[in-house]
Amino acid sequence: MHGLHLIDELYDCRCDPQLLADAAALRGLCLATCSADGLTPVGLVFHQFGNALEPAGATGAVVLAESHLAVHTWPETKSVSLDLYVCNFSQDNSSAARDACRRLISAFAPARVLRRELVRGLPELAGPIDPTGESD
Template identity: 70%
Template sequence: MHGLHLIAELYDCRCEARFLDDVATLQETCLAVCSTPGLTPVAQAFHQFGSAREPAGATGAVILAESHLAVHTWPEVRAVTLDLYVCNFSQDNSAAARLACDRLIRAFAPCRVVQRELARGVPDAVAAPGRVGGSE
């Protein structure tokens, strides 16, 4: 379960409208961004909101051999959320995850980005303060 979880909110995206409201463009972009740094897509699900005449955003998930990428767009406010998690069980996939995330961010060309990184499965001795463990 040791891995890296990257989360980002993108605001005031300056990309072409199709990146925000066309599910085919979103799907193509996500698959290309994952494959390039060496992540391995194994399944996918994408959904178009609205209609072909009046698209209203898209959402998608790429299941990776290393874990997952999830993206959701809000064209009406030119915003996007990204969620990319990779496990580092057999090798460290952190650099590939960061590269994929950076490429996605560049594709949407946001004016403002709020980005977070979370180390997952960190041993208790090194973990940040907070609740650890199961039921009480």
């Protein structure tokens, strides 16, 4: 489970509006980015919101041999959310993940970005389950 989880929120994106509104364009970008950075797509699903006359954004997920990429667009606010998780079990994929996120961010050309990195798979930090369901 050890890996790196990258979460990015992109605001005021200045890319071609089609990239925010068209699931096919979004799918092409995601697949090209993952492949270029050494990640291995093994499945995918993309959904177009709205209709052919008035697209209203897209959402998509690429299942990777290394874990997953999820992307959601809001053309009406020129916003995008990215979620890329890679496991580092047999090799360290952190560099590939960071490169892929940089490529995606560059493609969307946001004016503002909120980035978060989470290292996952640290069992020594995990606490016992509280049977009452209460949290500290």
